[in-house]
Amino acid sequence: MFRKIPCIRFDGEGFETIAHDVVEELPVALFVNGRHAMTAMMSPGNFEDFVVGYLFTEEIIKGPGEIESIKVEKNRVSVLTTNPFKSIGTKKTILSGCGGSVSYIDTEKLPTVCSDLTVTPAEVLGAVQSVLTSEIHTATGGVHIVALLDREKVIAVAEDIGRHNALDRVIGYGLRNGVDFSLTYVVSSGRISSEMVRKCLVANIPLIVSRGATTSLAVETAEKTGLTVVGFARGGKLNIYSHPGRVEGADQKTE
Incomplete structure (x- = not known):
């Protein structure tokens, strides 16, 4: 998830050349039933959990049972659902920072929490x-x-x-x-x-x-x-x- 990149560091007294650990950022394109759904800027690895979570929280699927297969090829993830005609909405680019595309918040259409959980x-x-x-x-x-x-x-x-x-x-x-x-x-x-x-x-x-x-x-x-x-x-x-x-x-x- 990170690699060393050379840089010049100033330590308050002078400069030196070092190799510093820098986190990796990758564009990952998600295709659902052959159609481009979005591109996310994210860390590498474990794309399957991300894809299932993203499709669920975007309400494209109701659960993992609606996914037939997930195929990962480098920076491309292809998903086949049980309904190949499922609408995936407008394509998005999800950025790694605060300015990424997000879903419109309409509280009237959001579910309410149903839970008895308490914590200390x-x-x-x-x-x-x-x-x-x-x-x-x-x-x-x-x-x-x-x-x-x-x-x-x-x-x-x-x-x-x-x-x-x-x-x-x-x-x-x-x-x-x-x-x-x-x-x-x-x-x-x-x-x-x-x-x-x-x-x-x-x-x-x-x-x-x-x-x-x-x-x-x-x-x-x-x-x-x-x-x-x-x-x-x-x-x-x-x-x-x-x-x-x-x-x-x-x-x-x-x-």
Whole structure:
């Protein structure tokens, strides 16, 4: 997922030539039933989980059972579905940064969370500390980490230059392994955006946590749909922005 690239470093006193670890970024073209669906700028490897998660969260498929085959050839992934005439919508280019194409957020058409999951602050903070560590991130500083967990274990961890890609990867893993998403939650190293919230809603994941910030639209969307958003989960503290009842003890807060 990374390789060494020569550069000139200034250390405050002088210059030196070094080889620095730089994360890889690849254009990956997705074809569904022979038609170009989108191109994603993403990290290499494990495209199958990403494809299943992406097609599901974009509501192109209802589950992995609708996929006949996935064929990976270098930077091209070809998917054959059980319905070869399935509409895939407008072609997209999904960028690795914040300016990528995202789905339109219409809260009236979004599903609402159906889940009895509750967690403790200690569980959330412990999850953030345990899963959001990465040798690749330490070496390059250039990847996001997203983990899917339940109250007992870490189910899947994905790293990608795009946090949305990483979320699709763990959702795809969960779909391919029969995970009940209503009993899970997501932890992300990056900011929680409205698109991250939308993907969790489609999968019926009731809680999303970040060690960083969230956006106002993410919170507004989550509030209307039953999703719990937790941000700045680090240093023994966290902020609960929506549906605090899912975090044990939050309802007994001191005014």
